[in-house]
Amino acid sequence: MTPPIPDEVVKLIDEVQYEEPAEFPVERGYVWNTCAAVENGNPLFWDDAVAAEITDGPITPPTLLSIWMRKHRWTPTRPSEGLALQVHFDMKQKLGLPEAIISENTIVFHDPVRIGDLISSCQRLRSVSEPKTTKLGTGRFWVIDVEYRNQHDALVGVESYTAFGYVKAGAE
Amino acid sequence: MTLTIDAVHEGQHLTPLTYDVTVTTVVLGALASRDWRPMHHDHDFAVNRNGTKDIFLNTPNQAAWFERYLTDWTGPKGRLGRMTFRMKGSVFPGDTMQLDGVVTAATVDGAGCAWADVDVTLSVDGVVCTTCAARIAIPTSDDDNPWTRRGETWRP
Numbered sequence: 001m002t003p004p005i006p007d008e009v010v011k012l013i014d015e016v017q018y019e020e021p022a023e024f025p026v027e028r029g030y031v032w033n034t035c036a037a038v039e040n041g042n043p044l045f046w047d048d049a050v051a052a053e054i055t056d057g058p059i060t061p062p063t064l065l066s067i068w069m070r071k072h073r074w075t076p077t078r079p080s081e082g083l084a085l086q087v088h089f090d091m092k093q094k095l096g097l098p099e100a101i102i103s104e105n106t107i108v109f110h111d112p113v114r115i116g117d118l119i120s121s122c123q124r125l126r127s128v129s130e131p132k133t134t135k136l137g138t139g140r141f142w143v144i145d146v147e148y149r150n151q152h153d154a155l156v157g158v159e160s161y162t163a164f165g166y167v168k169a170g171a172e
Numbered sequence: 173m174t175l176t177i178d179a180v181h182e183g184q185h186l187t188p189l190t191y192d193v194t195v196t197t198v199v200l201g202a203l204a205s206r207d208w209r210p211m212h213h214d215h216d217f218a219v220n221r222n223g224t225k226d227i228f229l230n231t232p233n234q235a236a237w238f239e240r241y242l243t244d245w246t247g248p249k250g251r252l253g254r255m256t257f258r259m260k261g262s263v264f265p266g267d268t269m270q271l272d273g274v275v276t277a278a279t280v281d282g283a284g285c286a287w288a289d290v291d292v293t294l295s296v297d298g299v300v301c302t303t304c305a306a307r308i309a310i311p312t313s314d315d316d317n318p319w320t321r322r323g324e325t326w327r328p
Contacts, residue, residue, distance in 0.1 A: 033204035037197070037233060040240035044248045054248055055319045062252045063235040070206035081208065105231065106256040108328050112319065 139166030
């Protein structure tokens, strides 16, 4: 018989969790470091006149979306590193699935992120599948959305992660 | 250079981009994306704990490579709407990675925004490591600017 999804997990579906502001405002150093890392010469990020004309001032590369919520490696009040995508780790624990992979990641971009913005995010568990068996083992898929907003509560992006949590084949 | 949607068609191939990946490429990309996990900067950890042959490019940095590849093609008025990634393998120092893209659709939505759907692959030695299905807004004319769209006029 298929084991049911635990009630405590069912109750979490579509609930807002881990709503929190970023630890620092959006800053330009990361824009330049990222552009340098991938040799991105897009003038939007290097030429203020182009940014003024096209995007009404400097913005950040859209794909930097999630980095504004990544926690510092260390702070005086939080000596251990915080985990990104905490709902993912919660699911592993609540479902008793010690291993997990992210099988797909979708990012939808909305309003541009601007220098000086303070981004906030929240996480929502969207779905949990019935038990599945893949070449990795037996477990469940789950989908988590991370919603990002700026200090004006405007939506700047949504990331959606599909994960497979499992017990390794042969270890059940 | 401003690419407009009339110059985009289904089946169109983007010019490939090749790049020789070094340790610096991997470490710079990881730190620029605030990814402190050791498998992206610590060779010993990557090999002896993760079981990989070396440190490897992290996903957020690969996203930045895909963005650069797409906007090299569109110019600065190209505005990303959506990206979906699937990771199949890793990219290591010493690899020569290649990005290729093909347009799968060129459409205009109900708000008048033009879109190119592009399938991009990142491969090493002909083996695909990551796929990215991207949707990027492209001006309908020299006077159009997708970045001015908000709310109901932006449907990524």
